[in-house]
Amino acid sequence: xxxxxxxxxxxxxxxxxxxxxxxxxxxxxxxxxxxxxxxxxxxxxxxxxxxxxxxxxxxxxxxxxxxxxxxxxxxxxxxxxxxxxxxxxxxxxxxxxxxxxxxxxxxxxxxxxxxxxxxxxxxxxxxxxxxxxxxxxxxxxxxxxxxxxxxxxxxxxxxxxxxxxxxxxxxxxxxxxx
Numbered sequence: 001x002x003x004x005x006x007x008x009x010x011x012x013x014x015x016x017x018x019x020x021x022x023x024x025x026x027x028x029x030x031x032x033x034x035x036x037x038x039x040x041x042x043x044x045x046x047x048x049x050x051x052x053x054x055x056x057x058x059x060x061x062x063x064x065x066x067x068x069x070x071x072x073x074x075x076x077x078x079x080x081x082x083x084x085x086x087x088x089x090x091x092x093x094x095x096x097x098x099x100x101x102x103x104x105x106x107x108x109x110x111x112x113x114x115x116x117x118x119x120x121x122x123x124x125x126x127x128x129x130x131x132x133x134x135x136x137x138x139x140x141x142x143x144x145x146x147x148x149x150x151x152x153x154x155x156x157x158x159x160x161x162x163x164x165x166x167x168x169x170x171x172x173x174x175x176x177x178x
Contacts (some may be wrong), residue, residue: 089115092124095128096131102140111130
């Protein structure tokens with residue numbers, strides 16, 4: 001507080017005299033600390049240090065995670081591609097099964113599965129033609145459709161239901177169709 005001795009000069013001053021002396025010393029600021037507007041320099045320095053550290057950490061974190069969005073999008077794309085590939089494989093397996101294949105693996109080995117895609121309607125494109133060609137070229141890969149044996153019963157839903165022919169007639173009809 002030595003700087004005040006220089007201003008007062010060992011004498012009491014009026015308010016007006018104090019104002020004149022302070023004008024001669026612009027490096028001195030007078031504040032009303034009672035209202036909380038004054039913050040000690042040590043506290044200000046501590047807060048500034050914390051702010052600098054927080055800004056440094058924020059820049060480091062931003063650098064660390066700058067590729068996060070790209071990585072997240074790549075993971076989403078990879079998951080969507082895997083799901084679509086799975087759906088395509090399931091649809092192909094169902095179509096091969098519906099075509100009465102004797103062995104799905106053998107049928108798949110003879111198909112160009114890369115040429116099979118989903119159309120906009122969600123149906124497979126390029127598989128039906130390949131299956132038709134394969135049935136012609138290698139019929140042993142497919143089972144013959146099972147023929148129903150008409151036993152002449154009146155059970156509804158069975159081929160020829162209602163006609164009672166007997167067992168001998170049913171066997172004869174079965175073998176005559178072959």
